[in-house]
Amino acid sequence: MSVSEPKVTSPGLPPAAKAELDEVRKRYPTTEAALLPALHIAQRAWGGWLPDEAIAAVAAELDLPTSKVYGVVTFYDLYHQKPVGRYRIRVCTNLSCQLRGCEEIMETLHEELKVPEDEVTPDGRCSYIHFECLGSCDTAPMMMVNDDYYENLTPERVRHILRGFK
């Protein structure tokens, strides 16, 4: 008996993403090894998260079972399966940041953005989440917004940073 996977219609990777992936694939002796970079590329192409159609597109591109790609997506914290804000905020809450007040940072985000953790503001602007150590303990408390680190935070500084996010 064969078990068929649910079919997801996917437009496939956009041409620019496909070109980038074709370049990256050359670095590895197996196709499968390009999966992590492929998912990073796809996530960028789909606006910061991986809907089923993005997962299907990567699976088709690398000729891998969708279930296998899904298994990898769910294993790693940087791949998201639900929409994120244009400004995706990750607050480090591990020990060094806890010792220097990361709670106040989380509370400030909650107060200012008025949505619970991991939900997007109605205007699609921001979402925030607590995160494990981001390797910036000397500048605690800190947060990462998209690709950038914001360090030595205070509630006041967080409010100022948020005002700059359009």
Next chain:
Amino acid sequence: MTFEPVLTKNVGNPAALTLKGYRQLGGYEGLSKALLMEPDAIIEEVKKSGLRGRGGAGFSAGLKWSFIPKGKDKPKYLVCNADESEPGTFKDRLLMENDPHQLLEGCAICCYAVQASTCYIYIRGEYTKAAAILERALKEAYEAGVLGSSVLGSGFKLDMYIHRGAGAYICGEETGMLESLEGKRGQPRVKPPFPAVVGAFGSPTVINNVETLCNVPHILTRGADWFKSIGTDEKNTGPKLYAISGHVERPGTYEYPIGIPFREMLDKAGGMYKGGTLKAFIPGGASAPILPAAQIDIKMDFDTVAKAGSMLGSAAVIVMDETTCLVRSVARLSKFFNHESCGQCTPCREGTNWMELLLKRLEHGEGREADGQLLLNICSHIGGNSLCALGDAAIGPVKSLVDRFWPEVEQHIREQRCPFPQRRYFGNGS
């Protein structure tokens, strides 16, 4: 004798970011020298230097290289472990962002020594800035013939690539990293076979930490004897980066001869934050058992810290003052290990979860007297019973809390509350 920084000498100097600048600062001399040597002679020199892995385990780097089989029947790989994720650790990021060519040079020397023609730098996905800096350095190195079909004109072929992770602590474990590099979930492999025999893509593979590899060019240029002259004894040699955070005035990455006393390190970091009193410290990242303030004079090298019942690990030093609730601190670390357990081995997957639940209960004053024994029982069921070291790492801080700081835990139980100023605890489960 005053100590001159070795690994961090170019930190803050923008010239080091370019190939030309790095060369003017004496860079790539170690690689030029290495290419004139027999590969085995390089391995011998690194062995002789006593260089031990700076990622956490402290294994002899030269010995690791010597395990790679000779012969050309299979390709060989170097995977540089730049997945710096141990809570409290931020030293490798500094090296990569400030002196990328130092790392590339160390990688190239290692590759030549073990005759590997491909190197992957596995960098954690969050380090986008460091990855971009390394990419630029790689591009320059290729264009100048430092890498590629003939390294510095020697005829030795070497390709080097950046591979970005995607947020999983377990990928810092050697075989978890290899699985992840191959495009899989980062679940550690059964060992043996060890990566030196069956590693990346089924081939012999060396895996070394960023800081370890950054030491290599200096060993080549200045010699193993110079390297050995720094440090505590013949088993603890060379310069070492210490990442200090928590309740200190000037947190940061500091370079010292390995074995500097903790007291001196604390003084040089400006002392305790706002003049507080030292209560406890973690000498080597989240996995290291907590040491009490009484250990303030401990020498910070691999063997002395191990003898004191902890570990130097990644040398991430987290300092805690008298206002710190240790139950809460350990609860936070347990939450981390529970989240990061890959779920493959039952003792670790289940045990880390129960530890987090018990510690949260204790933190909120809902614990019971028997919880100490219960925690120790869980620790004994996890320890040594899983495929990789994550389980053992997870029990380190918990055991030290019960063994060394029980009166504080007991106070939580007796008073049915946390005796420290209350703060909200974030997040549920993962």
